[in-house]
Amino acid sequence: MDKKLLRLTVNKQEYEVYINPKALLVEVIRDYIGLTGTKRGCDTVSCGACTVMINGMSVKSCSVLAMQAEGAQITTIEGLEQNGKLAPIQKAFIDHGAYQCGFCAPGMIMSAQALLNENPHPTEWEIREGIEGNICRCTGYNSIVRAIDATAEGKYREDRS
Ligand code: FES
Ligand code: FES
The missing domain is CATH 1.10.150.120 ([2Fe-2S]-binding domain)
Structure with missing residues (x-):
């Protein structure tokens, strides 16, 4: 399948990645962007290990395509810490x-x-x-x-x- 350009904002940082348009958000966060704090447990929207925030609301990132998150503010566990200080x-x-x-x-x-x-x-x-x-x-x-x-x-x- 042809890869598509995705512009994603994660932890206030812009990323541009070429992905399979059917890639799940959890997959892009972990495998393309390299933020492995978000875990991949069940892939069936059951365990919650992959939860991130999209525009401040919790979302299981195995439940959405990465393409659907374009333009949104995504926060992962790595984004809670700031200047080396834990939230x-x-x-x-x-x-x-x-x-x-x-x-x-x-x-x-x-x-x-x-x-x-x-x-x-x-x-x-x-x-x-x-x-x-x-x-x-x-x-x-x-x-x-x-x-x-x-x-x-x-x-x-x-x-x-
Ligand atoms: S990986 Fe289990 S809910 Fe997403
Ligand atoms: S699953 Fe091990 S601490 Fe929750």
């Missing part, structure tokens, strides 16, 4: 031990960040609902929920200086 939600995950193998963590964190963008003070039920599309096989969900709750309570602040 509050990342610090909270570390402090709460909200991961073991870590495979689910990037997608889980992106879903959590998207939830907090939309609802800065979610209830525990809203947090659980916000991450219901993300599966963790190791840690269990309580520490993850506690990390998101602590971030929402302002226990982790932006420090991007």
Whole structure:
């Protein structure tokens, strides 16, 4: 199949790549752009490991063609850190031990960040609902929920200086 030029904005950086027009967004992020923090778990829109933000909303990147994301602002886990400083939600995950193998963590964190963008003070039920599309096989969900709750309570602040 003929490759097509795709202009993609990921983590505020512009990329131009020639891709198979049927390539999934997760594939382009990982294999063409080289941002491997986004994980590829099931490819069937079930596990949430591939979650990124598109225009601030969480999206499973195996559920969209990369071509469909042209013109959008895509944020991956690598884009949360700025100037070498972790985002509050990342610090909270570390402090709460909200991961073991870590495979689910990037997608889980992106879903959590998207939830907090939309609802800065979610209830525990809203947090659980916000991450219901993300599966963790190791840690269990309580520490993850506690990390998101602590971030929402302002226990982790932006420090991007
Ligand atoms: S790889 Fe996309 S949901 Fe599992
Ligand atoms: S920490 Fe291993 S899958 Fe969640």
